[in-house]
Amino acid sequence: MDALIPPAQQNELLRSLLGFLRVSGLVFLIVTPVITFMHVLRTYQWFDPLLEPIHRLFFWMKIRKESTVALLVGILFGIAYGGGVLMEEKQSGALNKRDALLVGVFLSLCHALIEDTLIFVAVGANLFVILFVRIAFAVLVLLLLARILSRKSSLS
């Protein structure tokens, strides 16, 4: 073995393997319960009671109540997962043009807050920073956009 692979490179392989095993263990411990929980949440539609508080929390976006479903699904499950629901919301007319823009911008910057965040915590990222700085950033961009949009509509 020593003759085949020089020691420095053996170390590199070993270090990667250890890192992989550690992250795999954490992924297993974190992702399994999260996916289980999300599955139950989705299957039994347990997020309905969240709609009202989310709508209130995002009052400054001035989106319609119907559009809150798209926002909540994206925040909880992500854009790729929530894709079907998001497109449905648009087609059924629950999401008008202005709301689609605002929800689209917010979700572009900030979605799948539970699973994606925790998976990076498994690799060693700082939970507080990757979650709250991201949310704060998205809210700031949205406040700016909502202001620009309302100014535009008051002009026309």
Add this chain to the structure above:
Amino acid sequence: MAEGMKKGLSSSWGIIWIMFPVSLAVTLLKISPVLGWLSECCRPLMTLVGLRGETALPFLLGSVLNLYVAIGAMIPLGLTPKETTILASMLLISHNLIVETAVIRGMDAPWAALLLLRILAAFFMGYLLSWML
């Protein structure tokens, strides 16, 4: 509940098997001179956000493909907690762009502008955090 559990376990298992080949491949690139070359040419861009040149690889992989591939590529690089937090924040904003942009398009939102917004916002966030942390 049992079905959710099964789904959770198979997801974890799937994620681990996505990460494994990526980690192995990036380790081999690290042993070979290729990662060094890549690092060299991406250094100017990644220095902006306080990261080493080779972090361009997980950022690119995550942006085009998905977060699990990005994490697989992050493991062999041996990043510090600060570097991990910066790269994680950037990837959380800019990932899986092909699939997610298709969905945004289906929502009838301005997809091209939002795609650009995500990439720029990722770098802006990285720049911000490189100063804050």
